[in-house]
Amino acid sequence: MPHNPTPSRVDLATVRQCSARSKRTGEPCRQPAMANGKCRFHGGKSTGAPRGNRNAWKHGGYSVEAQGHRQELRQLLREARQALDDMEEMQR
Known part of the structure; x- marks a missing residue:
């Protein structure tokens, strides 16, 4: 057959x-x-996993929320460095 x-x-x-x-x-x-x-x-044919696919979730390091937290942290560090630079400039 x-x-x-x-x-x-x-x-x-x-x-x-x-x-x-x-x-x-x-x-x-x-x-x-x-x-x-x-x-x-x-x-x-595959276009990848659908947005928000919880089956593909591993650790959340690239989630929108985690990226937002890292962005805020970078901004705080920039401001802290600038404040330290300003304080050093004032002491000179």
């Missing part, structure tokens, strides 16, 4: 080819392209 019950009816010679090229040989990929011009290997 054949494993492929529905053979492809598309002529692969006329289908648009993937636009990716090999780094090593410089030859183009020979796979048929999807709508974005790349094959399933080079420009896959």
Whole structure:
């Protein structure tokens, strides 16, 4: 019994080819392209995890909240350094 019950009816010679090229040989990929011009290997269907995907959450170091805290901390450090510089300038 054949494993492929529905053979492809598309002529692969006329289908648009993937636009990716090999780094090593410089030859183009020979796979048929999807709508974005790349094959399933080079420009896959996946657009990544949805925004706010809790399954992808690891530590929260890059969360909007953590980035905001780091930004505030950097601003406080800048102000503290400036205050110290001003105090040193006054003592001279």
